[in-house]
Amino acid sequence: VSLRISSSSLGPPPPSLEKQLVCPICLEVFTKPVVILPCQHNLCRKCANDVGSTLTSGGRFRCPSCRHEVVLDRHGVYGLQRNLLVENIIDMYRQGGTSTNPSVEVKVDHPMCDHHGDERINIYCLSCSVPTCSMCKVFGAHRDCEVAPLDAVFTTQKAELTDCISMLVGNNERIQAIISHLEETCRAVNENGGRQKSKVCETFDHLFAVLEEKKGEMTLRISTEQEEKLDYVRGLRRKYSEHVENAAKLLETAIQTLDESEMALFLQVTKPLIVEGTDTSHLDQLQHGYEDMGHFTADIERQRQALATVDFIRGVCVCVCVCVTLGANEHILSLEGISQRANMLASLLSLSVSHFSVVTVTHTLCRQRQ
Structure with missing residues (x-):
């Protein structure tokens, strides 16, 4: 079955959605390009530029929706990043909802049935989830199926x-909020x-x-x-050197005395020479x-052991595992860090709303890894 419906059949946006598409500055539907602030609120870039051109605080202003700086x-x-989804x-x-007057006729290019070429598709088969024609219901492949009027199914599915x-x-705004939290955590971890x-x-x-x-x-x-010992040894060496010199002179005198033939004169000088030659009591001995x-x-063994045990102060580590459901898909966010990660857990829990629910939150206290 070939189905072609013109874009005008989408009609105007419902009030709940249209309210989300209104710029908080100009109070009109956003004009492209649309920029998203760090607080996840949106502005027309033109409006944001108008606000930025009047800044006197060095590139800082407050979000008109939540007052976040x-x-x-x-x-x-x-x-600022563009919000392409909103655009x-x-x-x-x-394109499809330029007119809010329900009385304006919507032009639809009605498709024809592939099996009954002269029959327009005018019903919807609930059993097969396809649009079809009345002939298919009465005589064709959908005669045993449950069907409903095409306009009723169209209104419901629209x-x-x-x-x-x-x-x-x-969900996009909330995911952006989680991304901002994760980026902030990365910056905090680095710092x-x-x-x-x-x-x-x-x-x-x-x-x-x-x-x-x-x-x-x-x-x-x-x-x-070391210097004291060296000074003492050097002084002792000098004394021994002087002793050697004196001994050499004494030796020379003793040899000359041996040549003395006069006994009386010989005996007068030999006794002092013998006493002086045998006297070494004034020389010190090294121990x-x-x-x-x-x-x-x-002795640094105790200090070496103390240095080997140097480590970080043991603290409480918070491990957080958050399971969130987005539509039909589950996503696991696992966060592990020092106790300040509890702040991020509280922020994540504050994001729990319809269609984005925290279905499982577990946290454990453990000792920091040694």
Whole structure:
């Protein structure tokens, strides 16, 4: 069956839907292009531009519907996203509903039955969900089916389609709200993650500074004793060097004395030479292991174990799973994060309205992953 109905048969939009297509500034049906604000309300771009041209607060103004503050970027109102769904609905009803007078005749291009070429399609088969003609009901394939007048089914399905359009508009706004919440969560996660990274870096920088200070203090103690020992050893070396020089002179004198033939003169000088040659009591001796510096070995095992256990403070983690129903489809939103995610859960719950219902909400408290 070939069915062709002109766009004018759609008629004017119902009051409930037409109210959603009215700009809150000019109070007329939206004029394309239509822009959607972050708060999910719509404006004609021309009206938004008129408001933006009078701004004195650095690209900020309040939504005329909910008073939510809107911050424009460097592109101004041209940076706002267009709501193509609303624009398409406006085009459809402007094409099919330009006249609100019910007495105006609607011109319909009546299709003919494919099986009975001279019969117009004038009934609707409820069993097969197709339009057909009276001959098909009496003699044809639909003689055992339940049928209804074409205009009655047309009115019913037109109302259902209108409700569906209203639901799509409402769901689109609510989905946009969820997207805004998710984008805000992404920004918050990035900001909080960067902030915590900076704090961790500052903590470790402070720890490094403490370790550097302690290292300097301990190496200074080693250097102090090292210099003291070196000074003592160098002084002792000088004394031994002087002793060697004196011994060499004494040796030379002793050899010369051996050549003395006069016994009385020999005996006068030998006794002091022998005493001086055998006297080494004034020379100090280094203690065994004097060079050892092992007592400066640092015991950091306890500190090493403490550093190995450095971790984040354990806190409460909120895991949220939201199951929403949009029409016949279910969508699962799983959110996991620190306790501030509860704020987003509350925002999601506030969006629960007809045709967009939160059917399952579960949340669990768990320990943050170690």
